[in-house]
Amino acid sequence: MADQALATRGQTAYLAGLSAEDSVARAYQRRGYAVEHRRWRASGGEIDLITRDREGLVFVEVKTARDFARAAERICRRQMQRICDAAQQFLAGEPGGLLTHVRFDVALVDRTGRCRIIENAFGEA
Numbered sequence: 001m002a003d004q005a006l007a008t009r010g011q012t013a014y015l016a017g018l019s020a021e022d023s024v025a026r027a028y029q030r031r032g033y034a035v036e037h038r039r040w041r042a043s044g045g046e047i048d049l050i051t052r053d054r055e056g057l058v059f060v061e062v063k064t065a066r067d068f069a070r071a072a073e074r075i076c077r078r079q080m081q082r083i084c085d086a087a088q089q090f091l092a093g094e095p096g097g098l099l100t101h102v103r104f105d106v107a108l109v110d111r112t113g114r115c116r117i118i119e120n121a122f123g124e125a
Contacts, residue, residue, distance in 0.1 A: 020064045020109040021048055027107070027115050033058065042086035045079075049107075050090065056101030057094070059087045061121075064109045068116050071108040080104075080122050 025035045033051035040047045049060035061083055065071035087102065094100045104122035109115050 016064055017062070019113070020107075020115075021062050023109060023113055023115050024060060024062050024107040024117070025049055025051075027117060028058070028060070040086070040090060042089040045082035045086040047083060047086050047090065056103070057091075058103045058105055059083060059090075060105045060107055060117075062107045062109065064111075066111050068108045068110055068114075071110065072106070072118075075106060075121075084122070 021038060025038065028035060028049070028051045033053045035049060036052050036057070037050040038048070040050055047059050048062040049058075051058045051060060061075060061079070063071040063074045065074060083104065087104070088098065091098050091100055091102070103120050106118045106121035107115055108118065
């Protein structure tokens with residue numbers, strides 16, 4: 001019974017994450033960005049969304065929680081490093097390579113589905 005409850009909770013979290021990523025992708029599209037990839041996998045991690053505009057690429061980490069503050073608390077320095085490492089792997093396939101203009105955003109989604117995007121959340125990359 002406990003295994004079933006855990007599996008149900010895991011499935012619910014997975015579906016909530018997909019829904020949050022869809023909401024964030026739509027928010028970027030409304031801003032004029034093209035969504036290039038969702039859940040792009042590198043050898044050491046995953047990038048939730050990769051978007052592009054005329055200026056370059058935006059690597060987006062999506063965090064969900066009851067409220068924005070709790071969502072923001074869910075990102076740590078080690079995770080930011082894994083995302084940066086994955087971004088370097090992605091950039092290896094770009095025409096400009098590591099010289100491509102990039103930004104790292106965090107998109108926070110609360111339990112009501114509201115989205116708050118923090119641009120350049122990792123600082124200058």
